[in-house]
Amino acid sequence: MGTDLNEAERPVQIDLRGVSHAFEIENGAFPVLNDVSLQIRKNHFAAVVGPSGCGKSTLTRLISGLIKPVSGEIYLAGERVTSPRATVGMAFQNPVMLEWRSVLKNVILPLEIVAPKMSHKQRQERAMELLSMVSLEGFEDKRPSELSGGMKQRVSLCRALVHDPDVLILDEPFGALDAFTREELWAMMHRLRRIKPFTCLLITHDLRESVFLSDEIYVMSQRPAKIKHSVAVELGSERQLDDLYAPNVTSLLASLRSQIADPNN
Numbered sequence: 001m002g003t004d005l006n007e008a009e010r011p012v013q014i015d016l017r018g019v020s021h022a023f024e025i026e027n028g029a030f031p032v033l034n035d036v037s038l039q040i041r042k043n044h045f046a047a048v049v050g051p052s053g054c055g056k057s058t059l060t061r062l063i064s065g066l067i068k069p070v071s072g073e074i075y076l077a078g079e080r081v082t083s084p085r086a087t088v089g090m091a092f093q094n095p096v097m098l099e100w101r102s103v104l105k106n107v108i109l110p111l112e113i114v115a116p117k118m119s120h121k122q123r124q125e126r127a128m129e130l131l132s133m134v135s136l137e138g139f140e141d142k143r144p145s146e147l148s149g150g151m152k153q154r155v156s157l158c159r160a161l162v163h164d165p166d167v168l169i170l171d172e173p174f175g176a177l178d179a180f181t182r183e184e185l186w187a188m189m190h191r192l193r194r195i196k197p198f199t200c201l202l203i204t205h206d207l208r209e210s211v212f213l214s215d216e217i218y219v220m221s222q223r224p225a226k227i228k229h230s231v232a233v234e235l236g237s238e239r240q241l242d243d244l245y246a247p248n249v250t251s252l253l254a255s256l257r258s259q260i261a262d263p264n265n
């Protein structure tokens, strides 16, 4: 999958160095992240798991430049992040779509903003290419409300990828879906990466999802969160759902679960 560089030679795409963050609230600072450092290499898929409220979504907002850290530095492809980045695509648990626009026009939206010079025809072709990769050709003229939850999430992924971002950030994108739809979308993520590799940071509560999709998993502590553990997932790139029942994966899942549940950190 991807380039033929050795893993260690791939450039770092997402680079957080000693990032701490606190929100200003009425009675002072509310610390959320505490000295978070992590490096994700180009075309790697990394998952971040951790207890609810520990600061995972805050981490995604920092990486995409929507908010600035109180201290520490964030780099994307070697460039310091100081404002929102067009080189990042994002998708969330509840896709926000414009009901007055068709599916196709919702997917095209980011191109209208970041590639204003691209012709209408090129935009349409790019959006249709992605919609067909996720088996949604024929649905391009529908309105968002005419789609199922799984279809909406596929459209949301197309929209996050349409401008060819260097980095895709997914914040619990499959969390609201039923188990079968979720598994279908996991397979779709593998397909999309095979067709065109990208660097991805996935936030999830689903440990099986983190193992099935990722090359590496980072476990965050309770708030104010740090990265307390990281593990490489050595399943290769051709993964099957049955792999999740292999003894080595079962013990990896058990160990991740106990680390997240550990109330002492």
Ligand SMILES: Nc1ncnc2c1ncn2[C@@H]1O[C@H](COP(=O)(O)OP(=O)(O)OP(=O)(O)O)[C@@H](O)[C@H]1O
Pocket: 023, 024, 025, 030, 032, 051, 052, 053, 054, 055, 056, 057, 058, 059, 223
């Ligand atoms: N803008 C804000 N102002 C003040 N506090 C905030 C703000 N955004 C988030 N927080 C607080 O920061 C903490 C971390 O929030 P965040 O959304 O990053 O957690 P999370 O790990 O994504 O949680 P979950 O797993 O439930 O999605 C929470 O206690 C939240 O209440």
Ligand SMILES: [Mg+2]
Pocket: 056, 057, 058, 171
């Ligand atoms: Mg969150």
